[in-house]
Amino acid sequence: MKLSVYKIDGTPLGEEVTLNPDVFEIEPNDHVLYLAVKAYLANQRQGTHSVKNRSAVSGGGRKPFRQ
Numbered sequence: 001m002k003l004s005v006y007k008i009d010g011t012p013l014g015e016e017v018t019l020n021p022d023v024f025e026i027e028p029n030d031h032v033l034y035l036a037v038k039a040y041l042a043n044q045r046q047g048t049h050s051v052k053n054r055s056a057v058s059g060g061g062r063k064p065f066r067q
Contacts (some may be wrong), residue, residue, distance in 0.1 A: 001025060 003023055005015040054064070
């Protein structure tokens with residue numbers, strides 16, 4: 001597969017690049033693309049979540065478990 005090379009302003013450079021057909025002429029797997037995007041977006045989250053412990057929860061004067 002041959003593609004033309006263009007400059008940053010959109011004018012053709014006059015060169016061609018040959019791309020490997022084993023990489024660029026395959027049928028894309030939609031589910032794998034979905035998983036890759038989902039993993040990328042999950043890694044972009046900040047992750048500042050926290051959980052309250054026993055002393056931070058109001059109420060519950062009864063002993064929570066047996067000794």
